[in-house]
Amino acid sequence: MSTAIPRQVRRRNLTPYLWVLPALLFYIVFKLLPMIVGLYLTLIQWDGIEPPKFVGLQNFQRILTDEVIPLALLNNVKYAVGTVIGKMILALFLALILNQALRGRSIYRTTLFMPVVMSFVVVGILWSWLYNGQFGLLNNLLHKLKLDFLILDWLGDTKVALWSLVVVDIWKWYGFHMVIFLAGLQTISQELYEAARIDGAARWQQFTKITLPLLQPVMLVNVTLSLMGAFNVFDIPYVMTEGGPANSTLVMALHIYISGFKFYKFGYAAALSYVLLTLVTVMAAVQMRFMSRESLS
Amino acid sequence: MGPLRLEARKKMNKTTLVSPPSLARAGKKSLVVAKRSARLDQWLVWLASHLILIFFTIVVVYPVIWMFLASFKSNGEVVSNVWGLPTTLHWENYTSAWQTAQLGYALLNSVIVSVGTVIVVTALAAAAAFAFAKLRFRYATFLFLIFIFTMQAPVPVIPLYVMLVKLGLTNSRLGLILPMVAGGLPLAIFIFRAFFQSLPSELLDAAKVDGCTDFVAFLRIVLPISGPAIATVTILQFVGAWNEYFLALILVRSPEMRTIPLAIQVFFYAWGRTEWQQVFAALSVASLPMIILYMIMQRQFIQGLTAGSVKG
Numbered sequence: 048m049s050t051a052i053p054r055q056v057r058r059r060n061l062t063p064y065l066w067v068l069p070a071l072l073f074y075i076v077f078k079l080l081p082m083i084v085g086l087y088l089t090l091i092q093w094d095g096i097e098p099p100k101f102v103g104l105q106n107f108q109r110i111l112t113d114e115v116i117p118l119a120l121l122n123n124v125k126y127a128v129g130t131v132i133g134k135m136i137l138a139l140f141l142a143l144i145l146n147q148a149l150r151g152r153s154i155y156r157t158t159l160f161m162p163v164v165m166s167f168v169v170v171g172i173l174w175s176w177l178y179n180g181q182f183g184l185l186n187n188l189l190h191k192l193k194l195d196f197l198i199l200d201w202l203g204d205t206k207v208a209l210w211s212l213v214v215v216d217i218w219k220w221y222g223f224h225m226v227i228f229l230a231g232l233q234t235i236s237q238e239l240y241e242a243a244r245i246d247g248a249a250r251w252q253q254f255t256k257i258t259l260p261l262l263q264p265v266m267l268v269n270v271t272l273s274l275m276g277a278f279n280v281f282d283i284p285y286v287m288t289e290g291g292p293a294n295s296t297l298v299m300a301l302h303i304y305i306s307g308f309k310f311y312k313f314g315y316a317a318a319l320s321y322v323l324l325t326l327v328t329v330m331a332a333v334q335m336r337f338m339s340r341e342s343l344s
Numbered sequence: 345m346g347p348l349r350l351e352a353r354k355k356m357n358k359t360t361l362v363s364p365p366s367l368a369r370a371g372k373k374s375l376v377v378a379k380r381s382a383r384l385d386q387w388l389v390w391l392a393s394h395l396i397l398i399f400f401t402i403v404v405v406y407p408v409i410w411m412f413l414a415s416f417k418s419n420g421e422v423v424s425n426v427w428g429l430p431t432t433l434h435w436e437n438y439t440s441a442w443q444t445a446q447l448g449y450a451l452l453n454s455v456i457v458s459v460g461t462v463i464v465v466t467a468l469a470a471a472a473a474f475a476f477a478k479l480r481f482r483y484a485t486f487l488f489l490i491f492i493f494t495m496q497a498p499v500p501v502i503p504l505y506v507m508l509v510k511l512g513l514t515n516s517r518l519g520l521i522l523p524m525v526a527g528g529l530p531l532a533i534f535i536f537r538a539f540f541q542s543l544p545s546e547l548l549d550a551a552k553v554d555g556c557t558d559f560v561a562f563l564r565i566v567l568p569i570s571g572p573a574i575a576t577v578t579i580l581q582f583v584g585a586w587n588e589y590f591l592a593l594i595l596v597r598s599p600e601m602r603t604i605p606l607a608i609q610v611f612f613y614a615w616g617r618t619e620w621q622q623v624f625a626a627l628s629v630a631s632l633p634m635i636i637l638y639m640i641m642q643r644q645f646i647q648g649l650t651a652g653s654v655k656g
Contacts, residue, residue: 062558066475067487070468070529074491077526078499085503095509141400144393155397157642159404163649164638166587168605169631172612172623173411182423184410222404226650268653279498282589286609307502308594320500331496 082324088317095311106318116319118294119302122209126298127277129213130220134273135266137217138224143258145225146232156229159222167219171286174215178202178287202288205295212283212296220276224269231265232258271334278327299323408635415624422620437625444615445626449600450607453517457603458585460521465528465581466574472529473536474562478548488537495530499523505594515597524585532577535651539573540566579641579648586634604630 089106093099110116141159145152162170177184178201186198201211235258243253259266281300284290290297290305303323307316414422415437416430425431442448475481476488504523505514513519543566551561567574589605596602602610608630616623638645 061481063475063479063481063484066479066558067472070472070533071487071490073464073468073522074526074529077504077523079490079494081499081503081507082494082497085500085506088503088506141397144396147389147393149390149393149397151394151397155401157639157646158401160642160646160649161408161635161638162404164583164634164645165408165631166589166605166608166634168587168589168609169627172608172616172627173407175612175616176620176623177407182426184407184426187426218404223650226646227653230650272653275496285593286612303501304594307505313502313506317500317502317506320502324497324500328497 085317086321088314089321091314093313095313099314102314106315107322109315110318110322115294115297115302116299119297119299122296122298123278123280125209126213126216126280127274129210130216130277131270131273133213133217134221134224135269137221138269139228139262139266141221142225142228142232143254145229156222156226160226161222162219163223165219167282168286170215170219171283174211174218175202175287178211203292205293208288208292209296212287215283215287216277216280220273224273227265227269228262231262235261267334267337271331274334275327275331278323278330408631411624412628412632414621415628417621417624419619419621422624434621437621438629440619441611441622441625441629444622445607445611446599446602447604447607447626447629450602450604451629453601454586454604457517457520457524457588458582460517461524461528461585462578462581464521464525465532466577468525469529469532469577470536470567470570470574471562473533474540474558474566476533477537477540478543478545479558488533491530491533495534499527501590501594508595514595515601517601519595520588520591520603523591524581524588528581528584531580531651535576535580536570536573539570543569575644576648576651579645580651583634583645583649 090101090103091099092102092105145156149155176182180186180200180203183201185201189195189197199207202208239257239261240253243257248256279300280298281304284296284298284301285304288296290301299319300323303316303319306312306319413430416433416435417425417437418430418432418434421430476484508514508519508523511519513522547565548558548561551565556564587605588603589609592603592606593609596606599607599610608626611626612623
């Protein structure tokens with residue numbers, strides 16, 4: 048096939064690969080290789096010191112009987128439901144407000160986006176103090192507002208702790224999703240709204256019949272991003288509660304970390320991380336399918 | 345409160361929207377009323393919008409300001425004088441936090457790691473994206489899709505850790521940079537590719553006629569006008585690398601190798617129950633550089649950090 052092509056041309060055609068090669072090599076060695084070769088780790092029992100022992104699929108079998116996993120997964124699901132719904136409603140609501148001709152729009156936008164540039168560690172520590180049962184700002188404020196019945200041990204109560212973390216996650220990210228919604232809103236033509244107004248559509252109708260349907264692609268981006276964030280979450284629960292009290296904020300990523308780096312069960316932790324990876328990938332794929340169908344129609 | 349307000353606005357809208365047809369019949373008097381109610385409606389929306397935005401602005405900003413103020417208070421004052429300003433400025437909070445948490449090392453490490461990551465990602469991604477956008481070769485689409493399809497999947501941490509142990513890269517800055525570069529490449533390539541594709545191909549054709557090789561054209565013509573794309577990638581990678589915590593947590597052993605997030609967390613675990621004012625000082629040192637950078641270049645930051653999600 049290639050014999051017909053003059054030699055010079057063929058050689059020239061190879062140079063584009065040189066442009067891509069450095070990036071590709073980096074990517075293969077430090078991302079794809081650990082992903083693929085790491086599969087071997089799931090088949091061994093290894094504490095990092097003793098020679099590894101081949102155990103076949105035992106690690107995966109153990110996942111099925113690990114009592115912590117349903118708990119951790121449920122926590123991830125709750126965390127996802129809380130953060131996704133909270134972020135979407137708040138971000139969309141504020142984006143709609145900011146989409147009007149308001150004075151100081153860009154100041155509001157800039158301020159609400161600010162937590163995005165802060166590290167989760169800083170945010171987590173700061174909020175552990177706001178939540179502090181005795182001296183925290185939140186309980187102090189509730190006391191001042193004479194709302195003492197709302198005073199809770201925000202991070203110490205097993206029923207509340209996970210939702211307290213959800214609030215922190217929303218606080219850090221809603222400005223981000225708001226900006227993305229805002230970008231989406233600005234692509235919707237004003238003429239549509241004018242036409243609807245002439246037809247006598249109320250604001251609420253304009254919102255449900257025009258804004259929401261046209262915002263669907265942007266909505267999917269936002270939901271996908273926050274959903275994947277919720278299933279990979281580690282920093283916030285690790286810094287703020289270490290999974291406690293009584294495992295009530297233990298999420299999958301934390302369970303993997305503890306299995307690997309506290310109990311040195313590397314094989315088991317590796318198996319777990321593939322389970323989580325598969326789960327997140329499947330979710331992303333479903334979402335992507337959704338998205339491409341949306342944009343085709 | 346939100347739904348109620350919406351409900352109220354809806355009702356108000358209906359009245360204003362219904363009124364115009366009846367105007368003709370009712371004459372001048374109700375025209376004035378309708379105008380007035382429309383203006384009132386507008387004014388209420390304006391007021392509600394600002395009140396809501398101000399409320400959320402306070403929710404975002406106040407904790408940060410409070411952290412900064414508390415970093416100057418004495419230990420007792422943090423508890424006794426919760427809402428007020430510090431009575432005297434306790435600068436020693438900063439000096440002791442700086443020493444105990446070894447923030448000097450941490451800042452240095454964070455700067456090296458973040459800048460290193462940014463430079464390597466930008467160089468590699470720009471080159472690869474240039475080939476994907478402007479050069480023709482057989483497996484271009486396939487290779488590009490390798491990056492894009494695996495972009496979202498996070499590396500399983502244990503295999504990565506074991507590999508870096510085998511390579512002797514734990515407890516080193518390079519060991520932090522390399523995985524972060526790999527993680528950052530796909531989105532950077534994606535952004536650069538979109539930008540290069542938007543450049544007119546006449547630009548390169550002209551360069552070729554003048555006898556430039558692709559490489560020279562890339563360096564002399566393409567890169568100098570790629571400022572926006574470079575800024576986007578730089579901000580995205582810099583913020584990501586500066587705030588990266590998990591990698592540092594599993595890879596770093598010695599205190600001199602800690603990055604800012606790790607140093608802060610270790611300090612918090614050790615002193616968070618007693619020396620609050622120092623913890624707040626450490627938090628301020630950790631977050632203020634980034635916040636100031638953000639305030640100076642807010643437009644680029646917002647654009648950069650949402651790039652990829654808006655277009656992709």
